[in-house]
Amino acid sequence: MDQIDLVRSLKTKNDTKIVMFVGDGLGGLPHEPGGKTELEAAKTPNLDALAAKSVQGASIPVKPGISPGSGPGHLGLFGYDPLKHLIGRGALEATGIGLVLQPGDVAVRCNFCTIDADGKITDRRAGRIPTEESAPLAESLNAIKIPGVEVIVKPVKEHRFVVVFRGGDGLGGNVHDTDPQATGVLPLDPVGVDEAGQKTAAIAKQFVEAAKEMLKDEKKANCLTMRGFSAKPEIPSYEDVYGLKAAAIAVYPMYKGLASLVGMEILGKPQTLEEEIKVLEENWDKYDFFFIHFKYTDSSGEDGDFDAKVKRTEEFDAQIPRILALNPDVVIVTGDHSTPSFLASHSWHPVPTMLYSNCCRPDGHTTFGENTACRGGLGHIEAQYLMTLAMANAHRLQKYGA
Amino acid sequence: MDQIDLVRSLKTKNDTKIVMFVGDGLGGLPHEPGGKTELEAAKTPNLDALAAKSVQGASIPVKPGISPGSGPGHLGLFGYDPLKHLIGRGALEATGIGLVLQPGDVAVRCNFCTIDADGKITDRRAGRIPTEESAPLAESLNAIKIPGVEVIVKPVKEHRFVVVFRGGDGLGGNVHDTDPQATGVLPLDPVGVDEAGQKTAAIAKQFVEAAKEMLKDEKKANCLTMRGFSAKPEIPSYEDVYGLKAAAIAVYPMYKGLASLVGMEILGKPQTLEEEIKVLEENWDKYDFFFIHFKYTDSSGEDGDFDAKVKRTEEFDAQIPRILALNPDVVIVTGDHSTPSFLASHSWHPVPTMLYSNCCRPDGHTTFGENTACRGGLGHIEAQYLMTLAMANAHRLQKYGA
Incomplete structure (x- = not known):
C-alpha cells in the first residue's frame, strides 16, 4: 500500500480549511560560510510570528541531492511520489502554456528547424527564430487536418511550440523523438515503441508531412522536429485521494496547469500576489483546500540576485496576516524546491517548511529559516508527506488499524 | 530485501539482554503554544538521568501524519513494517480478548442483532444488549458442532462477540462481511472471495444457521452478523528474525496477544506496573529480550486528562531504577504512538524515544521529552527500525557485506 492508497483509505470529511502557501524556490544559501540565506536575511515578522505557533521541518523535494523541476x-x-508519478515533457510543456490536457491526449514539444534541398537539417533551432515570426507560423499549423484526430498547435517561444493530438483512438506517448540531435542528417521518423505509440507515430508522421508542405517556402523555418511525446499523466485527483474540494491560485500558467492535473479548480486571473490573496478571500467559503503559488522567490533566485530574492521574500511575508485573518485550520508555508541565488538555479537543498494548526506540537522556534527548519520538530521529511500531515492536522484522517 | 530479511540474515547470538519499555501513547501535546507536553510537565528524574547516557529520537509509528491503532x-x-504486515479485524479482536490464534484459524467479529418474522434486520446491534445478558448467549453458541472444524465462541462486550473456526482444512479469511449495514433487509450470506475463503464461508453459513435456531426464541438477540473475517496473520517470529528468546510482560490481553503473534512468551499475570517489573526480575535470566507494556499513559490521554497523564508518566518513570538495576545491555524507552490529552485520541505525532547502551553515542540531552527527542541523535525515525538499532547496540548484528 503506497501513501496515496493509505491516505485515500483513511480520509474523512469535515469543515476544516487548509492553506498551502508556496514560495517557489523558497530555500536559499548564504553567500559565505556563517552568512545568512535570503530567507534569513529578509525581514519576515509575520512568518516569524507564525513560526512561534508552528512546527518547522526541512522538506526534501524528491530525494536527498535531487534538484527537481517544477513538475x-x-x-x-x-502529496504524490514524484518518482512514481511522472509528467512527460510534452505534457509539462503543454501544461506550462495553459493547455488543459484531456484523457487520451498526446502532447509533443516541437522545434522549428531548417532543412536543405535534400531534406537534411541545417539548423536544429531555426536560428532561434524570434517569437513574433514563429508564433504565426505555429498558429498556421492548426489548419492541418488529420482524419480521426483533432490537432491543436500552440506557440511557445522562439523555435518552440506544442502540438496536442486529441480524440484519437487509443493514442499513447511511447514514441521516440524525431530530433536527430545533429545537423547534416535527415530528421528521424516518429517511431512508436508499443501499439498505442505506433498509432501516435502514424498520426505524427502525417502531421510532419503536412507541416513540411505548408512550410516549404518559409525561409526561416521550413521543417520541424518532435520531442517528449507524452500522454496526459494519470494522477489520482485531490477529491479522490483527500476528499478535498481544492482550488489553486497562481499567476503563471505552469502552476495552474500542474494544479489542474490533480483536479484543483483554478481561481481567477490574478496578476500579483496581492490579487492572489484577494482571490483567496473571495473564494474562502467555497473550498476546503487552497494552493497559493508565488513565483518571484524563484525567478529572483534564478537571476542570481540575492537582494531581489530578499525583497521578494518580504513581499511573500507581507501577505501572511491576510491569510491568517481568514482563520484557516491548517497552514503550510513551503516551497517546491530551493533556488539559491548563489547557484542561480533550482537546487536539492531541503526547503524551509512550517506547519501551523492548533495541534501541530510547536517546536519552540520563533524565527523561520533554513537553520531553524533543519532543526525543526518535523525533522527532515520528504515533501510528499506534507499533505498527509496537513490532513492529520485538519482531523481529516481516521486511525490506521484498530 | 526488506528490513526483516536484512536483519534475519545478519543476526548473531550472544548473552546480551534487551529491554523495550513501552508507555502506551507516550507522546503528547502542550495545551498552548510554548507550553509543556505531559511528558515534559511530569517529574521524571529517572528518565532524565537515563537520557544523559542515551540517544534520543522521534519515532514515527507508521508514516508522517498517520495515527495508528494498537495493532x-x-x-x-x-520491527515489522506496519503497512506490510496487517492484522485483520477479526484476528485483532480475538487477540484483544486473549484468544491465542493458531495457524489455520480464522477469527470473525460478530454482532448480535434482531430480525423480524421475515428474517429482516430490525436492530443491527440488538439494542446494545448489556454484557450480562449477551455473554451467556455467546457462550451458549460454543455448543454448535460443525463437522471438521472446532468452533470457539467468546463474548466481548454488549452485542459483540468473537468466533474462531479452528482446525479446518485450508480455511482463509477472504470472506465478505454479512452485515448489510442497514435495517429492513436480510443479513447477507457469507461469500468467499477465493477458494480458501469459500471453505470458510460454507462453515460460517452452517454456524449462522445453527445459531439462529438456538437463538430463535430470544427476545433481545435472535440473530447475528459477521465481519472482519481474518486468518492468523503470518508474521515471522522473533526467534526467526532476531534469534532472540523473547518475553512479553503486560496487564491487558490485547498487548499479550500482539506479542504472542510474533512468538513472544507471555509471562505471569501482573495487574500493576510494579508487578510487571517483579515478573521481569523473576524471569531475568531466562530470556534475551523483554517487552514491557504500560497501558495508563494511553488511557489517561484518551480520557483527555492532562494531569492524570502526567501522574501516570511519573509512575512509568518510577520503575526505571528497578529495570536498570538488572544491568540490561540495551534499553529502549518509547511508545507505540502518541495519545495527547489535548486530542483525547491516538495521534500521528512522533513518539519521544530513547535508546541506552554502552555504545549508543549519547546526544547530550539531559532530559527526556518531545522537544529533546525531535532534536535527538537518532533523528526522526520510523518505529520499525528501533529493533534493528536495539540488535546493533546489543552487538547482535554482523556486518552487512564485506
Whole structure:
C-alpha cells in the first residue's frame, strides 16, 4: 500500500480549511560560510510570528541531492511520489502554456528547424527564430487536418511550440523523438515503441508531412522536429485521494496547469500576489483546500540576485496576516524546491517548511529559516508527506488499524 | 530485501539482554503554544538521568501524519513494517480478548442483532444488549458442532462477540462481511472471495444457521452478523528474525496477544506496573529480550486528562531504577504512538524515544521529552527500525557485506 492508497483509505470529511502557501524556490544559501540565506536575511515578522505557533521541518523535494523541476517539485508538494508519478515533457510543456490536457491526449514539444534541398537539417533551432515570426507560423499549423484526430498547435517561444493530438483512438506517448540531435542528417521518423505509440507515430508522421508542405517556402523555418511525446499523466485527483474540494491560485500558467492535473479548480486571473490573496478571500467559503503559488522567490533566485530574492521574500511575508485573518485550520508555508541565488538555479537543498494548526506540537522556534527548519520538530521529511500531515492536522484522517 | 530479511540474515547470538519499555501513547501535546507536553510537565528524574547516557529520537509509528491503532503501532515497535504486515479485524479482536490464534484459524467479529418474522434486520446491534445478558448467549453458541472444524465462541462486550473456526482444512479469511449495514433487509450470506475463503464461508453459513435456531426464541438477540473475517496473520517470529528468546510482560490481553503473534512468551499475570517489573526480575535470566507494556499513559490521554497523564508518566518513570538495576545491555524507552490529552485520541505525532547502551553515542540531552527527542541523535525515525538499532547496540548484528 503506497501513501496515496493509505491516505485515500483513511480520509474523512469535515469543515476544516487548509492553506498551502508556496514560495517557489523558497530555500536559499548564504553567500559565505556563517552568512545568512535570503530567507534569513529578509525581514519576515509575520512568518516569524507564525513560526512561534508552528512546527518547522526541512522538506526534501524528491530525494536527498535531487534538484527537481517544477513538475516533480509540485507533485511532491501535492502529496504524490514524484518518482512514481511522472509528467512527460510534452505534457509539462503543454501544461506550462495553459493547455488543459484531456484523457487520451498526446502532447509533443516541437522545434522549428531548417532543412536543405535534400531534406537534411541545417539548423536544429531555426536560428532561434524570434517569437513574433514563429508564433504565426505555429498558429498556421492548426489548419492541418488529420482524419480521426483533432490537432491543436500552440506557440511557445522562439523555435518552440506544442502540438496536442486529441480524440484519437487509443493514442499513447511511447514514441521516440524525431530530433536527430545533429545537423547534416535527415530528421528521424516518429517511431512508436508499443501499439498505442505506433498509432501516435502514424498520426505524427502525417502531421510532419503536412507541416513540411505548408512550410516549404518559409525561409526561416521550413521543417520541424518532435520531442517528449507524452500522454496526459494519470494522477489520482485531490477529491479522490483527500476528499478535498481544492482550488489553486497562481499567476503563471505552469502552476495552474500542474494544479489542474490533480483536479484543483483554478481561481481567477490574478496578476500579483496581492490579487492572489484577494482571490483567496473571495473564494474562502467555497473550498476546503487552497494552493497559493508565488513565483518571484524563484525567478529572483534564478537571476542570481540575492537582494531581489530578499525583497521578494518580504513581499511573500507581507501577505501572511491576510491569510491568517481568514482563520484557516491548517497552514503550510513551503516551497517546491530551493533556488539559491548563489547557484542561480533550482537546487536539492531541503526547503524551509512550517506547519501551523492548533495541534501541530510547536517546536519552540520563533524565527523561520533554513537553520531553524533543519532543526525543526518535523525533522527532515520528504515533501510528499506534507499533505498527509496537513490532513492529520485538519482531523481529516481516521486511525490506521484498530 | 526488506528490513526483516536484512536483519534475519545478519543476526548473531550472544548473552546480551534487551529491554523495550513501552508507555502506551507516550507522546503528547502542550495545551498552548510554548507550553509543556505531559511528558515534559511530569517529574521524571529517572528518565532524565537515563537520557544523559542515551540517544534520543522521534519515532514515527507508521508514516508522517498517520495515527495508528494498537495493532500497527506495536507491529512497528516489534520491527515489522506496519503497512506490510496487517492484522485483520477479526484476528485483532480475538487477540484483544486473549484468544491465542493458531495457524489455520480464522477469527470473525460478530454482532448480535434482531430480525423480524421475515428474517429482516430490525436492530443491527440488538439494542446494545448489556454484557450480562449477551455473554451467556455467546457462550451458549460454543455448543454448535460443525463437522471438521472446532468452533470457539467468546463474548466481548454488549452485542459483540468473537468466533474462531479452528482446525479446518485450508480455511482463509477472504470472506465478505454479512452485515448489510442497514435495517429492513436480510443479513447477507457469507461469500468467499477465493477458494480458501469459500471453505470458510460454507462453515460460517452452517454456524449462522445453527445459531439462529438456538437463538430463535430470544427476545433481545435472535440473530447475528459477521465481519472482519481474518486468518492468523503470518508474521515471522522473533526467534526467526532476531534469534532472540523473547518475553512479553503486560496487564491487558490485547498487548499479550500482539506479542504472542510474533512468538513472544507471555509471562505471569501482573495487574500493576510494579508487578510487571517483579515478573521481569523473576524471569531475568531466562530470556534475551523483554517487552514491557504500560497501558495508563494511553488511557489517561484518551480520557483527555492532562494531569492524570502526567501522574501516570511519573509512575512509568518510577520503575526505571528497578529495570536498570538488572544491568540490561540495551534499553529502549518509547511508545507505540502518541495519545495527547489535548486530542483525547491516538495521534500521528512522533513518539519521544530513547535508546541506552554502552555504545549508543549519547546526544547530550539531559532530559527526556518531545522537544529533546525531535532534536535527538537518532533523528526522526520510523518505529520499525528501533529493533534493528536495539540488535546493533546489543552487538547482535554482523556486518552487512564485506
